[in-house]
Amino acid sequence: MxxxxxxxxxxxxxxxxxxxxxxxxxxxxxxxxxxxxxxxxxDFTFDTIMFPQTWFTKIMNQTHYKVTDSIWANHNQKDTLAYLPNQKIQKRGSTIYYHIAHPSNYHYILDEPDICSQWDPFLVLMVPVAPHQVGARNAIRSTWGNESTVQGKAVMTLFLVGLTGGSDSEKAQQQLEEESRQHRDLLQSNFVDSYFNLTIKTMVIMDWLATRCPQANFSMKVDSDMYLNLENLMTLLLAPNTPRQNYITGMVMWNQDVIRDKNSKWYVSEELYPEPKYPTYLLGMGYVFSNDLPEKIVEASKEIKAFNIEDAYVGACVKHVGITPSSPPDPSQFRAYLGQYNREDFLRVITTILGSPQQLIDIWEDLKRPT
Structure with a gap:
């Protein structure tokens, strides 16, 4: 007053x-x-941000996850990344990413724990795929993923997804659960499914093989956009000079530089990986390995600091175990791209990248037609 x-x-x-x-x-x-x-x-940090009490948080086992949005170089969409407390930190520009690869940090939401004891597979094909990519999964199910016996050996195909996230996550999860009931080939773990988390995804694959399917002879990590010629792969695996232990092969990458450009999709900081070059590794599109390796790789991941280039990280774990990746007898059978479709080329390769699920279906139908 x-x-x-x-x-x-x-x-x-x-x-x-x-x-x-x-x-x-x-x-x-x-x-x-x-x-x-x-x-x-x-001075504000993301420490106070947490998801609302929705299905998404419940599925995370009541753990408070920290969240940030990022725009990847060469992409216009946003990736939601979730991470646990005390995870390793990587900075790119003004964005902070947290990353832990050891699979003990995660658990399975959808699982098929007894499927290997029922099938007793010689070869297990593990396909990391995004939750929403139903078309890719169905294309594989109707082509190479439908082959259960090759040259007298049992083959099994499984898909691994992470959490869907987003505003429609509950509906998407219900659809995944229905798909799982229908096909019995779907695994899901509680990491956020994103490009940056591919290392986590791959290590969860290794964990599943080590804990749920140790009786298999061989396994293959193969991406969802791949053509796979199982006849040629089985011929390689059954060859008398193919080792049954400490064996991993595919498209071998030697002497690859670590990318330090912070604007690159493949940037890795010196804090996460200080060496200027990666150890020898197999290109992540598709590599096959003796099934004694998953347990060894999981153990090695306790000692090897995680970074976001999943295939190079597996290479670092393999090196830690004391194993050198093997070049395949015919390196031309693991091809990145074959270019314009030629039937004879596809009959010779083991695996190559395709452009769409429909292309896989069309090529498969042509390869299977009577000649």
């Missing part, structure tokens, strides 16, 4: 001049408040 009386008295004596001072005074107070707010916000 006293302040208002003073302002009123001054206003009577000084008129518009005092009114301008009054206005300036309040503007100064407002500006000061805004400056303090900005300073406070600059």
């Amino acid at each position: 006293a302040i208002n009386k003073i302002w009123h008295s001054l206003a009577k004596d000084r008129g518009p001049f005092i009114h301008q001072i009054k206005t300036a005074f309040f503007l100064l107070l407002t500006l000061t408040f805004l400056l303090f707010a900005v300073a406070y916000a600059s």
